[in-house]
Amino acid sequence: MALAFRDNLAVLVVVALLSTAYIMPLLTKIRRFRVAEYFAVAMLGLALSGGIYLAREILLHGTFTYAVGGWPAPWGIELSLDAVSGFFLITIGVVATPIMLYASVDLIKEVGSRSRAAWFLTLFLLLVAALCGLAVTGDLFNIYVMVEVATIASCAIVAARNDATSVEATFKYLMLATIGSGFVLLGIGFLFVLTGNLNMNFIAQELSMSWQKYPTALWVCLSFFMVGFGVKSALFPLHVWLPDAHSTAIAPSSAMLSSLAIKGYIIALLKVFYVAVGAKIITRLPITDILTLLGMVAIIAGALFALAQDELKRRLAFSTISQVGYIFLGIGLGNIHGLTGTFMHILSHATTKALLFLAAGAMIKHTGKSRISEMAGVGAAMPVTVGAFAVGSLSMIGIPLFSGFVSKWQLLLGSLANGNYLAVLVLVGGSLLAAAYLLPVLRMAFFERPLQKPVVANVSYVQLAALLFLVVVIISVGVVPDGVLQLASEAATALLGLEVLP
Amino acid sequence: MSVGVALVLASIVITTIGAIWVAAIPGEAKTQRHCIVVGAALVSAAMVWYLLYLGLGSGTYPAFRVGIASLSLDLTLDPLGLTYGILASTLWVFASIYSVGYMEHDTKQRQYFTFFLVSAGITLGIAFSGNLFTFYLFYELLTFATYPLVVHSGTKDALEAGRKYIRYSLVGASFILAAIVMLWTLTGGVLDFSSIPAALATASSGQLRILFFLFLIGFGVKAAIMPLHGWLPSAMVAPTPVSALLHAVAVVNAGVFGVLRTVYSVFGVDLVKSLSVRPILLVLCSVTIILGSLIALKQDVLKRRLAYSTISQLAYILLGAFILHPLALAGAMLHMIFHSTLKIVLFFAAGIVAEETGYLKVSELGGTGRILPVTMGSFGIISLGMIGMLPLSGFWSKYYLMRGSLAADAWILLVVLLLSGLLNALYFIPITVSAFTGTSDLKPRRKTKALLFMLVPTVIIAAFGVIFGLYPGLTLPLVDAVVAQFFSL
Amino acid sequence: MGEFWSRILQNYPYVFALALFAIGIYTILTHSNLFKKVIGINIMEGSIYILFIAAGNVRGGVAPILDMTDTTLTYVHPLPQALMLTGIVVSVSVTALSLALIMKLYRFYGTVDAKEIMRIRTEVRANGARIS
Amino acid sequence: MYWSTVLILVPFLGAALVSRFRSLRSQALLGIAVGAVGLLASFMNFLAQRSGTVLLWKLNSLGLFEPAFRLDGLSALFSLFTAFVWLASGIYMYTYMQHEERSVSFYVFYFLTLGAVQGVFLAGNFVTLLVFFEIMTVTSFFWVIHRNDRESLRAGYFYLFLGIVAGLCIAGAIAILLASGVTLDVGVAATLVANKATLGWAVLLFVLGFGIKAGMVPVHIWLPMAHPVAPTPGSALLSGILIKAGAYGLLRTGQLVQWGLGDLVPWLGTLIVIIGVATMLLGVAFALLQGNAKRLLAYHSVSQMGYIILGIGTALVLRGHGVDGVAGAIFHSLNHALFKSALFLGVGVVYLGTGELDLYKLGGLWKKYPMTAICMLIAAFGITGTPGLNGFISKSLLHHSAIEVALSGNPLMVWAERLFNLVGVGTTASFVKLIGLTFLGKQKTELRKGAGETPFVAGSMAILAVAMLIIGTQPNLIVNLFIAPATIGAGVTELGHLSTMKFFEGSAIRDMIVTLLIGFAFFGLGMKTHLFHYKPPKWLSLEAVGQQFVRLYVCAEGSVSKMYQSLSTTIALSGRRQYKRMIVMNRRLDFEGGGIFTVLSFSNLNSNAFLILTVLAVLVLYYFVKYVLGV
Structure with missing residues (x-):
């Protein structure tokens, strides 16, 4: 019975989230808005616990597959649950739940109206469901x-605010993303033309036998x-x-x-490269070198761009580019440590960047100042929030005892x-560059003397929680990373097709 | 867990708990906060002293271990670490008493005392770390914990200095990280101090040299070796107890301690000898000693002068470490102890003068000796110790360094040491003399409670300067243990 | 005719698809009218459908409806067709979303020309104000 | 060893107590009492070692620093005459301190220095010696700066810094000794030497260190500056006693190298003879040129220390046969302590009365200060070496040793003997000048009221004068009683004819009288030709040389630090500039567009899409170029 439950759980997580997403507007119509929000939080929490269980x-039992609708592969859609899925499910749950919790406090005020807020919840859950789907799918x-x-x-989430800049940014995002989808x-x-299959395990089998016949086509495909x-x-x-x-x-x-959203695509890329094409082929093609190179360039360039920003959220956005560079660097390295580092960085960057953005959001919202140069004295007004930001900064820099160090150490x-x-x-x-672009924020917030007395801001306890x-x-990942690290290295091992590390 | 294990951990944890407690106390409850700060420092110091009582005979033993990312957080007790731990934790008690007086009128006391205590715990962490990773961790944390103390006043200068401090420190720390990663690959994952030298034996000397200089540059920043010293004089904008404690005892000595660990625990004497890098190191230290003193001569701001003096004196310790001779190592350890106890008095005295009269420059100090006789008297006597005059403790460390350099056939170092003594005299003596002979329109003020809080620790530590001068043997058991740890005599 | 050309001719749907893809991209790139960009995206996606369907096609094959009596029948690959149906749905929704966004942009800027929007935005940003 | 403890601790106790005494009188009485106790204690010490026993006393301490004390003939003698002169100065101060400000401060350091000096003489190992030596330097520094004006501060700095250098040199020597395995005990000859050169360095450092304190040329420069500016008792003790610490150290150094017997440091004797002669000559030459009474006396201190150094040097050259040299040096130390302090005290009396130290403005004071005049005359006769007074005896001994050295045939040493006589001439001339200009002739200055010869002042000088007379008339008694044990204590084993020596030989007396006469003549000549007003050019003085060095250093340091500054500023600025440039570029890329940035502008959707294609194209092209074409 336990096994059956386990088998169904993978699809249940996705389906539950999907269906909940569409219930949201309905729920907000008939009940108080808070109820819908807490319901969403509860669903995410369930997803998290489902992820942990999976x-x-x-x-404990190794990877397993689930044929959707009872159609076996290669005809049906197959969900394949391995350590990668488990790891990413946990990441999603750990990060999405607090974000939802944070959003629940003043969502209506943020996005403008009650109905928009309801749709925001829908989109949010949809996004999470899609990410979970990316985690578990094998097709x-x-x-x-x-x-x-x-x-x-x-x-749509970007456009939630409904002002010109965000709509414009959304349009640009949509256009570029669609080209990307194309x-x-x-x-x-x-790949389908080359192998006649869409199931990744079958593709891998096909390719391992025949890839040397058309390496150029494979290369173009990978490009x-x-x-x-x-x-x-x-x-x-x-x-x-x-x-x-x-x-x-x-x-x-x-x-x-x-x-999270970015990480979902990275997981997809990892699956395509390492599961569908296979580690043996990928590491023989120059694509890993290119990934490493691009990763390195991204780390430096993103950080330099971040350094030049004065707007706090823009700085954090560019910081994301730099941190994504770390992840790609790890993918490009293509060895066990590198991939473990990639997974650890997916987790640590997800938690850290979520923390940073949430804290920054609170800072900006309660003080009305979005520029770093204006932030003098904010730390005194909202010590816990800025303190959390400080923890995020230290983790991002890669100080030991914080999760950022664990991943960077593996990458090193x-x-x-x-x-x-x-x-x-x-x-x-x-x-070092991360220190250069994050520490000035703390310096301004905590130690710079404010020109005028900053507003006393009371962040709600839910958001603080x-x-x-x-x-x-x-911090707990930083101090006691053993379990997560084991899962990450399992995932890396699964991708590399190696024996499990002792 | 044995008693020793518990104590090592508790001495670190107790300050952290104290810090959290201090942070939780609302702004008005000054007395309570002061009691907690002094109490926590005192208890922690007492624990470390009890460790001395317990642990020295039984040598090195691991105390506490937690894994981090295939690394382990490892606390151990060995004579070298214990020496540093005792030094730091004991002086911390005095510095916290002094801080109570010094920060009397400060508005951000909560922030100050919180980080003050946090730094205490981290310093002990450095002292008791049992592998390089743990060392690196606490070393890095120390930078962040002390940064708020450096920029405490929040003025433009302070922030600029803080920026400089953090830049230098982080770059240094990244060198150490790179070195640790390199060491990891060379030894195949061995980072324990006790087992590194054996694991390093197979590496080529070229690699080892690179590794050595990576470590040296990394730790050299905090130890303020000459081209890397830029942060130290600027960091003097910090409140005086911070300058005194961090920039004469904890932070700079952490750098020195790192170098000692590198030379003696990571590489081991024989390996360093075989690398034949000694001449470069000795020249580097000699240059720092002389140049630091020469620059100190020119400084008019008292604390900056003391800072350059610190730079020069730290190089003594490193010199002793690099000579690679038991006597010289004994000298280095003695100098670490004595320099800290002496320099902290000088800083304390400078702080009292600044608080009571508002004078910061040497050229303004004329006549301050009349209204602050005890303060300036301590300053004068202790500055004689810095010069290396008997019967003050500073003599003995120099004496051991001289003997060590002679025993290692490094004649020229004797000249360097003697010359530096003279230069010390040139920049210290005029301060005291002008304080007692100069004229000023200062009026003696009533002794406040704050002054008393500052004066008592100053005088007590100054008394130790004399007591150690007369009975240098008091420190010998520790120093002997350190020497015995690294040299098989 | 060389072998190359014969292969091209035999696989003309692929060539056609690639050409369409290029045209789609070109449209996105060169037209500053936002509607045209959306159209370009649709062309681009359309090309991919053709590619897929062509890949699933088997010359002389029939629709994959099982006929137990005739075992000589060849069937076309059914999977691509099913998938492309999904793809079309996705594409429609993307188009719908972008059209909605264009409407909003028009409401904010009064134009659907990308260059014009950029100019306005640059001007407003230079003045330090926010568009609302 | 009780008395040694008393000798060192009682002065320290006095220092602690003196601030409790409010009135000047009680302070002075305390001073006299401490002096008396000191004299008593040192006398008891002297008796204790008379039988030839060497008393050692070690405090058991924790390892490194073991304070050790030693009482032998040498230390007992030095301690004794120190206590004696100290008592005299204590009596003198009863009057003097009524005219000096901040008496408590002076008394505190007076007592501390007394204790320290006794400690130096009684120290049993070099570390203990160094401890007291350093204390002595620091506490006596406060005498020098007591006046607290520009001149005294300047002099004080010179005094202190050179004192510190001396201390550092001794510390270095101690380190070397220990490193080369030589014992650190005072009064023990070095026997086991692994490396002669090593020992040589140590001895050289000792000579430099003790030499600085002894006013040895060329490191004497502090002495003529510091001694005159101190209050009179301070000057008297500085010149009379404190520089003897240097002489004492040199004697002990000589003992360390077995007075040249073991051939441990062969060049040492020659070096010290040369230094000694140079010191004698230079001191007396500059003394002749001085118009200021105290400066004149200070330069004479330099000159007379030259005698002592010469004595030590000859003993070293003579390789253990130089008993005359050692004895002469010891004897001259004793004598110089007596007459130089008497002279300073006398000049102090004159200064109290007239407020004037310039000899050319004084005159005819013998009527006002008869006692002073007599005592100073006796002292002057003593220092010039007139037969019948103490200086004659010690100088005879030194002359003997100089002749002995000269007989060795070394031309250098022959010249030493000749110059010895020349210095005698100069000394005579300058003291004729001092006494003559001060006491004879017409009175030129008004006297202050209430500043006359009090019994205390007169008494203090009188006991010194009496002591000089006794020594001068009973030389053999003194030699047997004091000098011979001290010489043995200094490590000379065979005393030879010392105990039975005939001092009042005709030839010696004749020589001395001739010297005196020439001195008188030279004085007349000098006064006629205004030779004594000659001012040597500035660059000739060591101070000027030093100043040039300092100037050079400041110049070089300035330019180097300026270069460093500009370099670091440039780096910092360029870093900042690049950062600014980056921000500007980023802004352009971000919002503004224009120029080349239109294409790259991140707000430009078209170019962004183009970027994607470019990346794709690059990827494909890269592969083609690298793997398909195989470039």
Whole structure:
């Protein structure tokens, strides 16, 4: 019985979220708005616990598949649950729940009207459902569908504020993302043409036998994937939409997009590269080198751009570009440490960036100041919020005891395992630059003397609880990362097709 | 967990708890906060002293271990760490008493005392860290915990200085991180101090040299070796107890301690000798000693002069460490102890003068000795100790350094040490003399409670300067243990 | 005719699809009218449908409805067709969303020309105000 | 060893107590009492070691620093005459301090220095010696700056810094000794030496360190500056006693190298002889040129220390046969302490009365201050070496040793003997000048009221004068009683003819009288030709050389630091400039567009889409170029 429940749980998570999403407007019509919000939070919490349960099962019993509708692969859609899925499900749950909690406090005020708020909830849950779908799916076309759902949902979330800048940013995001989707779809088409399959495990089998017959076609196909997912996950220099979109959205949207939406595409990319095409083929093609290179460039360039920003949310948005560089660097390294680092960074960046955006949102909202140079004295007005921001900053810089260090350490080891000393330099330099663009915020907030007395701001306890939850996650992952780290290295092992690490 | 284990952990935790408690107390309850700060420092120091009583005979033993990302957080107790721990925690008690007086009229006391206590715990963490990763962790945290103390006044200068401090420190720390990663690959994941030297034996000397200089540059920032010293004089905008404690004892000595760890625990004497980098290091230290003193001569702001003096004196310790001779190491350890106890008095005295008269520059100090005789008297006597005159403690460390350099056939160092003593005299003596001979229109003021809080620790530590001068043997058991730890005699 | 050309001719749907894709991209790139951009995206996606359907097609195959009596029948691959139906749905929704956004933009800026919007925005930003 | 403890601790106790005494009189009485106790204690000490026993006393301490004390003939003698002169000065101060400000401060440091000096003489190892040596330097520094004006501060700095250098040198020497395995005990000859050169360095540092304190050329420059500016008792003790600490150290250094016996440091004797002669000559030459009484006396201190150094040097050259040199040096230390302090005290009396130290403005004071005049005359006769007074005896001994050295045939040493006589001439001339200009002739200045010879002043000088007379008339008694044990204590084993020496030999007396006469003649000549007003050019003085060095350093340091400053500023500025440029560029890319940025503008949807295609094209092209075409 337990097994059956486990088997169904994977699809249940996605379906439950999807259906809840559409109930939301209805729920807000007939009950108090708060109820809908708490219902959403509860659903996300359930998703989180489902994810944890699944991850535990995967760790205990190994990977398993679920044929949707009882149609076995290759005809039906197959959900394949491995450590990657488990890891990403947990990440989604851990990050989305507090974001939703945070958003629930003053959502109507933020987005303008009650009905818009209801639709926001729908979109939010849709986005989460799509991301969960990306995590569990084992089918290429399913990936495409989930990617599209996620894209449309996140575009709409950006536009939630309904002012010119955000609509414009949304349009730009939508256009570029659609081009990206086009490339992804093209890539899927190529793979289908090459192998006649859409199930990733079958594709992998086909390709391992026949890829040397048409390496160029495979290369073009992978290039399509890289560009397509690169646009969506803001890989430098394809990140151009991101700063506008992430900085104009409301705080929970920014947090959601920067921390999770991007990671969903990265997971998809990982699945395509390492599951569908396979680690053996990928590492023989120069694509990993290119990914490493782009990752390094992204780390430095993103940080430099971030350094030049005065608007807090824009700075954080550019910081995302830099941090995505870390993740791609890890993917490019293609060894166990590098991929473990990638997974750890997916988690740590998700929690950290969510924390930063939420805290920044609270700071901006309660003081009315969006520029860093105006933020003098904010720290005294809202110590807990800015304190949480400080924890996020330290984690982002990669100070030990915070989750950021764990991932960067793995990436460092991965780089050294490949003998890539330049990457070591870039990783360390990226940390320094992160310090350079994040610490001034703290300096302004805590230590600079304000010109006039700042507004005394009372952040609601629910929002503080959301922030503190993330803080606790960051610190506990930083201090006792053993369990998560094991899961991450399982995931990396699964992708690389190696034996499980001792 | 044995008693020792519990104590090591508790001495760190207690300050942290104290800090949280202090942070939780509302702004008005001054007395309560002061009691907690002094109490926490005192209890923590007492624990460390009890560790000395317990642990020295039984040598090194691991105390506490938690894994982090295939690294482990490892606290151990060894003579070198214990020396540093005792030094820091004891002086912390005095500095916190002094702070109570010094910060009397400050409006941001809560912030100050919170970070003051946090830094205490972190410093002990550095002292008791059992592997390089733990060391790096506390080392990095120390930067962040002390940054708020540096920029405490919130003035433009302070923020600029803080910026400089954090830049230097983070760059230094990243060098250390790179070094640790490199070490990791060279040793295959061994970071424990006790087992690194053996694991490093297979590495080529070229790699080892790179590794050594990575460490040296990293720790050299906090130890203020000459081209890397820029942050220290600017950081003097901090409140005086901070300057005294952090920039004469905790932070700079953390750097020095790092170098000692690098030379003796990571590489080991034999390996460093075989790298034949000693001449470069000795020249570097000598240059720092002389140049630091020469620059100090020119400084008019008292605390800046003291800062450059610190730079020069820290190089003594490093010099002793780099000579790679038991006597010189003993000298280095003695100088670490004595310099800290002496320099903190000088800073305290400078702080009292600044608080009571508002004078910050040497050229203004004329006549201050008349209204603050005890303060300036302590300053004068202790500055003689910095010069290395008997019967003050500073002599003994220099004496051991001289013996060490002679024993290692490094003649020229003797000249450097003697010359630097003279330069010390040149920049310290005029301060005291002008304080007692100069004229000023200052009126003696009534002794306030705040002054008393500042004066008592100053005088007590100054008395230790004399007591250690007369009975240098008091410190010998510790120093001997350190020497025995690294040299098989 | 060389072998190359014969292969091109045999696979003309693919060539056609790629050409369409290029045209779509070109439209997106060169037209500053936002509607035309949306149309360009639709063309681009349309090309991909053709690619898929062509890939699933088998010359002389019939619709994949099982006929137990005749075992010589070849069927076209049914999967791409099913998938493309989904793709079309996705594309429609994207189009709907972008059209809605264009409407909003028109409401804010009074134009649907991207260059014009950029100019207005630059001017307003330069003045330090916010568009509402 | 009770008495040694008393000797060191009672003065410290006095320092602690003196601020409790409100009236000047009670303070002065305390001073006299401490002096008397000191004299008693040192006398008891002297008796304790008379039988030839060397008393050692070590405080058991924790390891490093073991305070050790030693009482042998040498230390007992030095301690004794120190206490004696101290008592005299204490009596003198009863009157003097009524005219000096801040008496408490002076008394505190007076007592501290007394204790420290006794500590130096009684120290049993070099570390203990150094402890007291440093204390002595610091506390006596406050005598020098007591006046608290520009001149005294300047002099004080010179005094203190050179004192500190001396201390550092000794510390360095101690380190070397220990490193080369030589014992640190005072009064023990070094035997086991692994490395002769090592020992040589240590000895050189000792010579430099103690030499600074002893006013040795060329590191004597502090002495003529510091001694005159101190209050009179301070000057008297500085010149009379404190520089003897240097001499004492040199004697002990000589003992350390076995007076040249073991051939440990062969060049040492020659070096010290040369230094000694130079010191004698330079001191007397500059003394002749002085118009200020105290400066004149100070330069004479330099000159007379030269005698002592010469004595030590000859002993070293003679390799253990130089008993005359050692004995002469010890004897001259004793004598110089007596007459130089008497002279300073006398000049102090004159200064109290007239407020004037310039010799050319004084005159005819013998009627007002008869006692002073007599005592100073006796002292002057003593210092010039007139037969019948103490200086004659010690100078005879030193002359003996100089002759002995000269007989060794070394031309350098022959010149030493010749110059010895020349210095005698100069000394005579300058003291004729001092006494003559002060007491004879016409009275030129008004006297202050109430500043006359009190019994205390007169008494203090009188006991010194009596002591000089006794020594001068009973030389053999003194030699047997004091000098011979001290010489043994200094490590000379065979005393030879010392105990039975005939001092009043005709030739010696004749020589001395001739010297005196020439001195008188030279004085007349000098006064006629205004030779004594000659001012040597500035650049000739060591101070000027030092100043040039300082100037050079300041110049070089300035330019270097300016370069460093500008370099660091440039780096910082350029960093800031690049940062600003980056921000501007970023703004352009972000919002503004224009120029090349129109294409790249991130707000431009078209170009963004184009960017994506470009990346794709680059990827594909890269592959083609690299793998398909195989470039």
